[in-house]
Amino acid sequence: MLQTEQEMFSRDGVTVIRGLFKDWVALLRRGVELNEQQPGPSFRDYTPDQPENRFWADYCNWRRIQPFYEFVYQSPAGQIAKSLMQSRDVRLFHEHVLVKSPNSSKVTPWHHDAPYYPVNAKQTLSLWIPLDPISRESSIEFVAGSHRWNKHFKAQSFNGQYYEHSGMQEESLPDIDGHREQYNILGWELEPGDAIAFDYLTIHGAPGNLSSEYARRAVSFRWLGDDAIYVNRGGKTSPEYPHLNTILKTGDALPIDEFPFIPTL
Ligand SMILES: O=C(O)CCC(=O)C(=O)O
Secondary structure (H helix, E strand, O other), X not given: OXXXXXXXXXXXXXXXXXXXXXXXXXXHHHHHHHHHHOOOOOOEEOOOOOHHHOEEEEEOOOOOOHHHHXXXXXXXXXXXXXXXXXXXXXXXXXXXXXXXOOOOOOOEEEEOOHHHOOEEOOOEEEEEXXXXXXXXXXXXXXXXXXXXXXXXEOOEOXXXXXXXXXXXXXXXXXXXXXXXXXXXXXXXOXXXXXXXXXXXXXXXXXXXXOOOOOOEEEEEEEEEOOOOEEOOOOOOOOOOXXXXXXXXXOOOEOOOOOOOEOOOO
């Protein structure tokens, strides 16, 4: 059933799956609402001085926000991630909530996720799930095939500062917006409960939210396939795991209690 999506995921590093989580939208919306009421230690407001232009994000709250916990263990997400990655096992890395208010002009800069993370695995996949209708003009975009460029570009916060990673030969991202015609840029008009699956190496970014009617709420659930290991990036990562940095070194297996395997059929 997922063969077309699987082929596209493998070729382009991204695919869209229509309507996959439409029965889970209400639960995930409740999770986002709870998350906003009870922000976690990593909560970030990218537009603190512009409440009308708001872009906020939070992550790693799935254990304490019950709707996210329920989604991880009861929805088909883990099974879908495993099928698309064609992995033996699937485990959860974390969830990431990203909300832009109506009319928010705050852009998500182009980046890929792998250099931010203190982990690596044979297969990686994020499932980005919109909880509002999103027009093509406001939708997240991907550079098809960039997961196969064999590059690790410098991690940069959504506010522009580069992360310092000692000992890593990381280069800056090319100017994608200045040369859009040179890339195969993919993006879709989306409905609540659609899902976009992408590799941690696929370059992506998102414009502001052009809708004056809808917020642009999304939750990204991030998965790891086989042989997941810890990677010391020689500096700050996102998320940060201060309790692991001191006990793990590059190549160590990831602890199961922090990054659990998810039972699938
Ligand atoms: O939602 C966004 O604007 C960006 C999402 C993103 O970068 C991600 O899920 O990795």
